[in-house]
Amino acid sequence: MRTRIGTAAILLALACSMLWRTEILAAAAPSDTTSKTKADSTKVNTATDTTRTKTAPDTTKAHERIAPVAKSYVTSTSSDISFGNRVDITTDAGKGWTLMNSVSVDRRQYRQNKIQDLSETFMNQAAKGRPGLYAAVFSIGENYHKTKTLGLGRFGQDIIFDNEDANLALNYIKPVLKASTSKLAVAGDVRRGLNDFKYDRDFAGSGTSSLNYALSLFGSPLTVGGGVGGSLKRETSDIGRRRFGPLRSNADTLNASMTYGPDAKALNATYSVYNVLDRKVMPPLGNTYEVLNDPSKAQQEEARSRVAELDVNSTTQPFSFLGLDLKYKHSVSDSKYKVDTRLSSSSKDNSLGATANYLYASSGSVRFSVTTSEDISDYGPVSLSSYRERKHLVGVGLNQTIGDSVSVTANGSGSLRQDFYLNRVQNPRDADYLYYHGDVSFRAPFRKITTNVTMLSERYSTINIDGTFSGDNRIDYKYQVEPVITVRPAPWIAITQDYMVKIEYTEFVFTADKNYLNRTTSVSTEANFAPMGALSFLFRHSYLMRDTGSYLQGDVGKVYSPTNGTREHSLDLTLGYQLAPGFSVTMSDGFKIQDNDVFGGLNGRVITLYTTTFKSGGMRAGFTKTKKYGDYGEIALDVAYVRNYGPFITPQLREYVEANSAVTLRF
Amino acid sequence: MRRLFMTAALILAMTGSGGCLFEPREAEKPSGTDQYPWVVPNVYNDALHNLTTGLASNVDSNYQRSLDDATFAFFPTTADATNIGADKFAGWNKAVELKWLDRIKTLYSGARTIRFGDASGNFTSKIEQVSRVVLEGEYEIDLEPTAGAPKEVYAGIARFTLIQGTQGWVMSEWTDLEASGPHPTAGYLRGTLRQTL
Numbered sequence: 001m002r003t004r005i006g007t008a009a010i011l012l013a014l015a016c017s018m019l020w021r022t023e024i025l026a027a028a029a030p031s032d033t034t035s036k037t038k039a040d041s042t043k044v045n046t047a048t049d050t051t052r053t054k055t056a057p058d059t060t061k062a063h064e065r066i067a068p069v070a071k072s073y074v075t076s077t078s079s080d081i082s083f084g085n086r087v088d089i090t091t092d093a094g095k096g097w098t099l100m101n102s103v104s105v106d107r108r109q110y111r112q113n114k115i116q117d118l119s120e121t122f123m124n125q126a127a128k129g130r131p132g133l134y135a136a137v138f139s140i141g142e143n144y145h146k147t148k149t150l151g152l153g154r155f156g157q158d159i160i161f162d163n164e165d166a167n168l169a170l171n172y173i174k175p176v177l178k179a180s181t182s183k184l185a186v187a188g189d190v191r192r193g194l195n196d197f198k199y200d201r202d203f204a205g206s207g208t209s210s211l212n213y214a215l216s217l218f219g220s221p222l223t224v225g226g227g228v229g230g231s232l233k234r235e236t237s238d239i240g241r242r243r244f245g246p247l248r249s250n251a252d253t254l255n256a257s258m259t260y261g262p263d264a265k266a267l268n269a270t271y272s273v274y275n276v277l278d279r280k281v282m283p284p285l286g287n288t289y290e291v292l293n294d295p296s297k298a299q300q301e302e303a304r305s306r307v308a309e310l311d312v313n314s315t316t317q318p319f320s321f322l323g324l325d326l327k328y329k330h331s332v333s334d335s336k337y338k339v340d341t342r343l344s345s346s347s348k349d350n351s352l353g354a355t356a357n358y359l360y361a362s363s364g365s366v367r368f369s370v371t372t373s374e375d376i377s378d379y380g381p382v383s384l385s386s387y388r389e390r391k392h393l394v395g396v397g398l399n400q401t402i403g404d405s406v407s408v409t410a411n412g413s414g415s416l417r418q419d420f421y422l423n424r425v426q427n428p429r430d431a432d433y434l435y436y437h438g439d440v441s442f443r444a445p446f447r448k449i450t451t452n453v454t455m456l457s458e459r460y461s462t463i464n465i466d467g468t469f470s471g472d473n474r475i476d477y478k479y480q481v482e483p484v485i486t487v488r489p490a491p492w493i494a495i496t497q498d499y500m501v502k503i504e505y506t507e508f509v510f511t512a513d514k515n516y517l518n519r520t521t522s523v524s525t526e527a528n529f530a531p532m533g534a535l536s537f538l539f540r541h542s543y544l545m546r547d548t549g550s551y552l553q554g555d556v557g558k559v560y561s562p563t564n565g566t567r568e569h570s571l572d573l574t575l576g577y578q579l580a581p582g583f584s585v586t587m588s589d590g591f592k593i594q595d596n597d598v599f600g601g602l603n604g605r606v607i608t609l610y611t612t613t614f615k616s617g618g619m620r621a622g623f624t625k626t627k628k629y630g631d632y633g634e635i636a637l638d639v640a641y642v643r644n645y646g647p648f649i650t651p652q653l654r655e656y657v658e659a660n661s662a663v664t665l666r667f
Numbered sequence: 668m669r670r671l672f673m674t675a676a677l678i679l680a681m682t683g684s685g686g687c688l689f690e691p692r693e694a695e696k697p698s699g700t701d702q703y704p705w706v707v708p709n710v711y712n713d714a715l716h717n718l719t720t721g722l723a724s725n726v727d728s729n730y731q732r733s734l735d736d737a738t739f740a741f742f743p744t745t746a747d748a749t750n751i752g753a754d755k756f757a758g759w760n761k762a763v764e765l766k767w768l769d770r771i772k773t774l775y776s777g778a779r780t781i782r783f784g785d786a787s788g789n790f791t792s793k794i795e796q797v798s799r800v801v802l803e804g805e806y807e808i809d810l811e812p813t814a815g816a817p818k819e820v821y822a823g824i825a826r827f828t829l830i831q832g833t834q835g836w837v838m839s840e841w842t843d844l845e846a847s848g849p850h851p852t853a854g855y856l857r858g859t860l861r862q863t864l
Contacts, residue, residue, distance in 0.1 A: 112792055112803075149845055150824060196746070285851035286750045342859045343751070377862060385770045385862070394688060416689035419769075427773050432691035463694050464726070471697035472726035502833055506732070510697045514705055514728075520833040548707055548835060564709050566831075568797070592797040596709065616796035648795035 066091045073662040078642070078653050082108040084119075100125040111652040115148040133174045140166045143193075154289060163193030163200075180214040183227075197288040198281055198298070199238040206231035208253075217260065226256040237281040240295035247279040247300070267314045278303045282339065303343070305335035321359040328352050342379075349375040351391075364400035369393070384427040388420045405445050412438045428466035435460045452484040473509040478502070492531050498524040505551055517551040517560055520544065538574040543567075549599075562606060565597040582626040586640075591617035616646030622658065633665040701726050708733065708835035711800045715783045715829075718838065722768070722779045722808075730768055734761045735830060735837040742842040743854035744823070751858035759857070766862040774860070777811025778818070783827065791824075798831040803844070808853055823852035 068089040075082045084106035091099040101124050108117040123141035145161045169187040176182050185208045192201040210227030230252040236245035255272035282301045283291040291298045309331040317323045334346040351373030359365045371393040378386045395413035402408065417433040424430060441454040458478040464470045480502045487495045505517035524542040531537075549562035574588040593615050600609040622640025629635075638660040644653055703720035705728070706713045714733045721730025741759040748756055771779070783806050784790050790804030808821040824847050828840040843854040 282750055286747055286855040287846045287849060287851050288746070289846060289849045340751075340859055343755075385773045392689060414688045416691060418692070429769060429773065430692075434689060434691050436688075461691070462728075462731075463691050465692050465694055467695035467698035469726055470694040471699065471701055472728045473694055474728060504834055509694070511700070516705065516707070518834050546833065548709075563707055570797075594797045598709075614797045644796075646794075646796040648793050650792060650794055653794055 065093075068667040070665045070667075071662060074659055075661075076657055076659040078656060078658070079112070080108050080110045082106065096128050096130055098127045098129075100127070111656070112650060113150060115150070117145070117147045119146075120144040133172075135171045135173065137169045138167070140164075154292075159196050161193070161195055163191055163195070165189065165191045165193075177211060178213075179211040181212045182210060184209045197239060197283060197291050200235055201237075202233055202235035204231065204233035220261050221259075223259040224257075227254070229253045235280065237298075239281065239291060239298050242295040242298070244281045244298065244300055247281070249276075249278045249280070251276040251278075263315070265316050267312075269310070269312045271310050272308070274305075274307045276303070276305045278305075299339045301340065302338040303335065305333065307331065307333040323357040325355040326353070344380060346378045347376060349373065363402070364398070366399075367395075367397040369395040378422070384421070384423050386422040388422065390416075390418045390420070392416045407443045408440070410438075410440045412436075428468055430465040431469070432463040432465070433461065434463065448488045450486045452486075454480075454482045454484075456480040456482075470509075471511050474514075475507045475509070476504070477507070478504045492529060494528045496524075496526045498522075498526070500524075507551070512553045513550075515551040515553075515558075516548070518546060518548050520546040534578040536574075536576045538572070540570075540572040542570045544570075562599050564599065565608075566594060567597075568592065568594040582628075583623070585621075585623045587619070587621045589617070589619045591615075614647050616644075618642060618644035620658070631666060633663070635661075635663050637661045703729060705729055705732070708837065711795075711829040711831075711836045714836040714838055715827075719781050719783075722771075722781050725772060727765065727768060727772075731761075731765055732834070733837055734764060735832055735839045736761060738830070738839045739764065739837075740840050741854075741857060742840070743858060744843045744845050744852060746846070747843065747852055747854035747858055751855065755858040755861050756854070759861075763861065764857075767857055767860055770860050770862050771810070771856075775810040775812055775819075777814040777816055778809070779811070780809045782807045782809075800829050802827045802829070805847055806853065807850075808856065820850045821853050821856045822850040823847050823854070825853065 066089065068087065070085070070087045072085045073083065084104060086104035087102065089099075089101045091101075093099055102121070103123075104119075104121045106117075106119045110116070121141065121143050123139060125137060125139035125141075127135065127137045129135035142164045143161070147159050149155065149157050149159055167187065167189045170185065172184040173182070176184070185206075187206050189204045191203070193199070206229065208227065208229035210225065212223065212225035215222045215224065230250070232248065232250040234246045234248050236243065236247070238244075251274070253272065253274045255270065257270040258268070260267045279300065279302050282299050283289075284297050284299055309329070311327075311329050313325065313327040315323070315325050329349070329351045331349045332347070335344060337343040351371065353369065353371035355367065355369040357365060357367050371391070373391045375389045375391075376387075377389070380386070393413065393415040395411070397412075398408070398410040400408045413436070415435045417435075419429070419431050421427045421429055436459045437457070439454065439456040441452065444451045456478070457480075458476075460476045462472070462474050462476075464473055480500065482498065482500045484496065484498045489495075500520070500522045502520040503518070504520075506515060508514045522542060522544040524540065527539045529537040529539075545565075545567050547562045547565040549560055549564070551558055551560050553559075570590070570592040572588065572590045574586065576584060576586045578584040593613065596612045596614070597608045598610055598612075599606050601607070620640050620642045622638070625635070625637040627635045640658045642658050643655050701724055703724040706716055706720075708714045708717060717729045717733040721727065721733060724730075739761040741756070741764065743751075743756045782788075783802070783804075785805045790802045792801075792803040794801045803826045804824065806823060806825055806827075809818045810821070811818045824844045826840070826842040826844060827838060828842075829836055830839045831837075841853070843852050846852050
C-alpha cells in the first residue's frame with residue numbers, strides 16, 4: 001500500500017508540475033503562437049525567427065521559476081538489486097521565497113536472502129531569505145524504512161522505522177554589536193514515529209549565537225570570536241502499553257577563538273566546552289528481542305558528558321629557508337552512564353608537537369618533527385582497566401631534486417608508546433611498543449624510460465613488562481625493495497614492470513620456538529595499448545612466490561626451515577572500444593591460479609609433501625551509454641553481464657547482470 | 668650536495684640505530700608458558716583458529732598476527748551504532764581492536780571463547796576465491812568475568828572477510844549484520860568497552 005501511495009505521490013507531483021508548466025507556457029502565449037506559426041509553415045521566415053528570439057527569454061524565465069526533476073534508477077550488484085524513483089520540485093515563488101518538494105521510493109532486493117528493504121521519503125520545505133540579513137526555513141517530512149530480520153527469535157519479522165517531522169529554523173546573519181560577522185540562530189523540531197520497538201514523540205528547541213571581530217594589533221591582524229549555544233529536548237516513548245517519559249535532555253556549548261598575525265606567522269588558539277545530558281529508552285544490552293515480548297525490560301538510560309578542549313598552534317618563518325610549527329592540545333572529558341556503566345569514563349590528554357622545515361638548498365629541504373603526549377583513561381576506582389599512556393615520536397624527512405628530473409625522498413621515524421596500568425598489582429599488563437621506520441624512494445625519468453625504486457625498513461617491538469606476559473615479547477621486522485620501470489616506446493603504448501621483494505619475520509625474544517618468517521617475491525607486468533583513439537587494451541600479469549617457515553636458533557645461528565610455499569599467477573585483460581561519443585563497450589577477463597606446497601623432511605632434505613591448487617576468475621562484458629536531451633534530461637546506462645568461478649561461489653554470484661542505470665527528466 | 672649527504676647520514680643513523688633513540692622499560696623474565704600455539708595460517712580456517720586461541724590466551728600475539736595491518740575494520744549494526752553512539756565505532760581499525768582486546772582480557776579473566784559459524788561451524792554463505800573468502804553466518808563469544816563464574820554471551824550474525832596477505836591468511840573485515848536471539852552483539856561488546864586511542 002505504501003508503494004502505491006508513494007507512486008501516486010510521484011505521479012501527483014509530476015502532474016502538478018506539468019499543470020504549473022502549462023499555465024506558465026500559456027502565459028507566454030505570444031512566444032508559442034510564433035513557434036506554432038513556424039512549425040506549421042515549412043518556410044523559413046526571418047520575421048518569425050526574430051519574434052522567436054524576442055520571446056525566448058520569457059520562456060526561459062518561466063522555466064527558472066519552477067524546476068521539477070524526476071529520476072528513476074536501477075542498480076544491480078553482486079549482492080542486491082535496487083530500483084527507485086525520486087521527484088524534486090524547486091520553485092522560486094518570488095519575494096525571496098523558495099519552495100522544495102521531494103518524494104522518493106527505493107526498494108532493494110537481496111540476492112542471497114529472499115528479503116527486501118523498502119524506503120520512502122516525503123519532504124516539503126519552504127525557505128525565505130534576504131542576503132546579508134536573515135534566512136528562514138520551514139520543513140515537514142516523513143521517512144519510512146522497512147526491512148526484515150534474519151536473527152534467531154525474530155526471524156522473518158519486519159523492522160520498521162516510520163517518522164514524521166516538522167522543523168523551523170531561523171538565522172539572523174546581519175552583524176550586531178559592531179562585530180565583523182555574527183549569527184543568531186533558533187530552531188524548533190517536532191517529531192513522532194515508530195522506531196522498531198518503540199513509538200516516540202518529541203519536541204526539541206535550540207538557540208546559538210556567535211560574534212567575530214576583525215581587529216588590528218601592532219599592525220598585524222587580530223581575529224577574536226566566541227559563541228554560546230543551548231538545546232533541549234523532551235521525549236516520550238511508548239513500548240507496548242508502557243510509557244516512558246517525558247524524558248528531558250539538554251546540551252550547552254561555549255567556544256572562543258583567537259588568531260593573531262598573517263598566515264606565514266600566525267598564532268591560533270581555540271577553546272571549547274560541551275555539556276550534554278541525554279536521556280532515552282534503550283533495549284537491554286542493545287538487543288530489542290526481549291523488550292518486544294516484555295516491555296518492562298526496557299531501560300531508561302541517562303548519559304552525562306562534559307568535554308573541554310584547548311588547541312594552540314603557531315606558525316613562524318624566522319628566515320626564508322626555515323619554518324617552525326608548534327602545536328599544543330589539552331582536552332579533558334568525563335562521561336557517566338546510569339545503565340551501561342561500562343561506558344562511563346574520564347580522560348585527560350596533553351600533547352605537544354614541533355615541526356621544523358629547513359630549505360638547505362633551492363633543490364632540497366629537510367623536515368624534523370617531535371611530538372610527545374600523555375593520556376589518562378580512567379574507568380572508575382574499581383576498574384582494573386584504567387591506564388596512562390605516554391607517546392614520543394621523532395620524525396625526519398628529506399626531499400632532494402638532482403638536475404631537472406631526478407628526485408630522492410627519504411623518511412625516517414621512531415616512536416615509543418608506553419602503557420602504565422593504574423592498578424598494576426591486579427592488572428600487570430604494562431607494555432612498551434617501540435617502532436622504527438625508514439624509507440627511501442628514488443625517481444629517475446630518462447628519455448622514454450622512468451625508474452622508481454622504493455626501499456623500506458620497519459622494526460616493531462612489543463615489550464610486555466611483567467613476567468606473566470613477557471613470553472610473548474617479540475620484534476616484527478619488515479624489509480621491502482620495489483623497483484618499478486615504465487617504458488613508453490611509442491605514444492600509444494606504455495609498459496610497466498613492478499618487482500617486489502619483501503621479507504617479514506617475527507622474532508620472539510624469550511620463546512624462540514614461535515619465530516616465524518615470510519619471504520615474498522613478486523613481479524607484475526602491465527601493458528597499456530591505445531593504437532587508435534577509440535580502442536584501448538590493457539594487459540596485466542602478476543606472479544607471486546612466497547614461502548613461510550620457522551626461524552629457529554640452531555647450533556650455528558638461526559636456521560630457516562620452510563614449511564609452506566605459494567606460487568600464484570594472475571592475468572587480467574581489458575578491452576575497451578568507443579563506438580560513438582557517449583557509447584562504449586568493454587570486456588574484461590581475470591584469472592588466478594595458486595599452488596600451495598606443504599614441505600617436509602626426508603633424509604635431511606626438504607621435499608614437497610603435497611600441493612593444493614586453487615583457481616578462480618571471472619569475465620565481464622558490458623556497455624555504457626549516456627545520452628543528453630538538452631536541458632530536458634539524460635539517460636545513463638552501464639550494463640554488464642558477469643560470470644565468476646572459484647573454489648566455492650554461491651549460485652547468485654556465479655552469473656548475474658550488473659547495472660547502474662538512471663533516467664533523469666527535467667520539466 | 669654535501670649538506671644532502673650529511674642529512675641523509677643523519678636519517679640513516681636515526682633509522683638504522685634500532686633502539687638507541689628511546690629507552691623502553693626492561694622486561695622481566697617469563698614466568699609461564701603460553702598453552703596456545705601459533706598455527707601457520709595457510710588456509711583461512713587457520714586464521715579463525717588463531718583468533719580463537721588469541722582471545723582465549725592471556726597474551727595477544729595470536730590475535731594480533733591474525734588481523735590485517737592495513738585493512739582490518741569492524742562495522743557495527745545500525746542498531747548498535749544508534750544505541751551506543753556512532754562515535755564509539757568510528758575508525759575501528761587494528762590498533763583500536765587490540766586496545767579493546769586488552770580491556771576484554773582485563774575484565775574477563777576466566778575462560779574466553781569465540782565460535783565462528785553455527786554450532787557445527789557452518790556458515791549460511793561462503794564465497795571463496797583465490798586469496799579472498801567472505802563468510803556470512805552466526806558467531807558467539809562467551810566470556811567468564813572470573814574463572815567458573817556465569818558466562819556472558821555475545822552473539823549475532825556477521826560477515827567475515829579474510830584475505831591471504833604476505834603473512835598468510837588474516838581477517839580483513841568483521842561486519843556485524845544483526846543480533847541473533849536474546850544476546851547482545853559483538854558490536855555492543857566492542858562499543859561499550861572501546862578504549863580511547
